[in-house]
Structure formats: structure tokens, C-alpha cells
Amino acid sequence: MKKLTVLKSLVVAMIVFLGFSLTSCNDERYEPIPVKLSDVDGSYKARLVTSQGNKFNEKIIEFQAKDTIITFKDFPVREIVKTIITDPVKADTALAHIGKVEYKLEYTSKINASQNLVELTFEPKTLALQIPVDGVTKNAVVKLAAKQKGFFVGYDWSLRFGLEAEKITVDGVELTPYQTIKYDVPISVKN
Template sequence: MKKLTVLKSLMIAIIAFLGFSLTSCNDDKYELIPLTLSDVNGSYRARLVTSQGGNFNEKIIEFKAKDSIITFNDFPVNEIVKSVVKDPVKANAAIASLGKIEYKLNYTSKLNTEQNVVELTFDAKVLNLQIPVDGTVKNTVIRLVTKQKGFFVGYDWSMRFALEADKIMVDGVELTPYEVIKYEIPISIKN
């Protein structure tokens, strides 16, 4: 009986010791690293969420930010092409023939030291595509807009922003009916 009592007392002492040794110190505070506007420059790997109507698509993309320009070397145009070309087989053939589409997004930056972020105000330009369908080319102009600011966050050195393709013109005629295509980058990590 005494052995059992001693064993229980020893186990309680070990558990108490482990509990105290695993307790974190209260000194674990985030050290603020002040940002500069040039911290935005660099290469990023991002999670892109594309949505149109009730359809969502998620993929990993890469882009670069330098001198107030974000450059996408492979801008996602699948939803745009499928909005213009309704036949899925022809749309996939057109997407394959287009290859990689480069898009440059201009921005101005403003430092917000209070929140340790760089605020990004975008000046989106139109995207022009020559979509091949049945031996002809559909001249397509996509108006891309940004409805809110983007942010480069000093806490985790990530960038967050969103774009919308709110209007498509095909051979000078507005595409109707058309559902807006949203491109959201909720997080992108600087490489």
C-alpha cells in the first residue's frame, strides 16, 4: 500500500514539474520590424481564388512586384475565354493556343506605420486578348477593376489584394449576358 502511495506521489510530482516546465514565458512578444515602401518589391507565390457566379477555382500562382508594377507572367484567363467561347471543346483549344498571358497591374503605395502595412492603390488596365475560334480571331477587351486597396503586411511579409473582370467587349460589342469574374489573392508569400 505504501508503495502505491509513494508511486502516486511521485507521478503527481512529475506531472506538476512537466506542467511548470512547459509553461511559456510572458516575454514572447512580436517584435515590430518597420516597413519601407521598397519592401513590397520581390517575387511572390500566391493562392488565387477565381469565382464567377457560383463557380470557384483555386490554384497557386506566382507574380513579381517591382517599381510600382505587379507582373503576372501567366495571368489566368480560363474563365474569360469560357465566357466568350461557350463550346467547352473550342474554349479549351483557344486557351491552349493562347499560351501564357502577361498582365501588368500598376499601383501606388503608401506606408501606414500605425498598422505596419503598405497600402496599395491599384490602377488596373484593360487586358487585350486575341481569342482564336473556328479559324477566326475574336478581339476581346477585358476591363479589369479593383474596388478596394491591397496590402503588404509587415507581420508576415505577405501581400493581399483582389481584381474583377467586370466587363468584356468582343469585336466592339459588350458581352451579354455576363457574370463578373473575381480574382482574389487572400494571401501571397514573398519568396
């Protein structure tokens, strides 16, 4: 009988001890690491969603951010070329001749400490392309714009932004009718 009482007392003491040890865990809170402007720098792999009207295309792209410039070694120009050249076979031939197109997107940044992110304000430059079709080279100038700010989010260390090809001019003549081409990067992660 005495052994049973001692055993019960030990079990009760153990349960009380475990209860107190688990409640101490409730006081710990997540403290995010504050972002710095230099945190934006790095190589990224991103999901790019390209849309024009009701047509959508998704693909994985890579780019680098360094010293207030995002560099695309292979900027996606497929939709631009297919807007200029409506024949799909000729457009694919032109894309093969053009190859990879490098584009540099400049930005300014500022820290938003209350939300633990870096806000990016973009300053897109025009994109010039020489498109070979039917033995002639067409000179295309694409006016790119950024309607919204981009964000480097401190919570998951991702970069998010979007661009639009607002207007395309071919050999000095503006394409009309024209549907805006949107490039959205809803999420990108550092490599």
C-alpha cells in the first residue's frame, strides 16, 4: 500500500514537472532577421508568368541582382517576337537566330523595417531587338514599364516583381492593335 502511494506521488510530480517545462516553450517568439539592402544581391531561380490577353505561359528563369541592377542573361522575348511575326514557323526561325537576349533592369531600393522587406522601384530601359525575317532585319524597340514596386521579403528571402511591355515599335512604326505583354515573377528564391 505504501509502495502504491509513493508510486502515485512520483507520477503526479512527474506530470507537474512536465507541465511546467512545456509551458516555458510558449514564451518563445519568432524574431525575424532584419533585412539589409545588400540582402537583395544574389543569383535567383524564379517562376515567370507571361501573359498577353487571355494567353498565359509559365517557365523557370534565372537572373542575378547586384548593385541595384537585375541582369537577365536570357530575357524571355518569345511573346514579343510572336507579336511582331504572326507566322509561327517564321517566328520560331527568328527566335533561333536571335538566341539569348541580355537585359539589365535598374532599380532603387529602400528598407521597410515594419514589414521586414526591401522595396524596389524599377527604372526599366527600352529593349532593342534585331529580328531577321524573310531576308530582312526588322529593328524592334520595346518600351518596358514597371507599374508596381518589387519586394525582397525578409520572411522567406524571396524576390517578387513584375514588368510590362507597354508598346512595341518596328522600324519606327508603332504596332497597332497591340495587347500588353506582362511579365510577373510571383516568387523567386536565391540559389
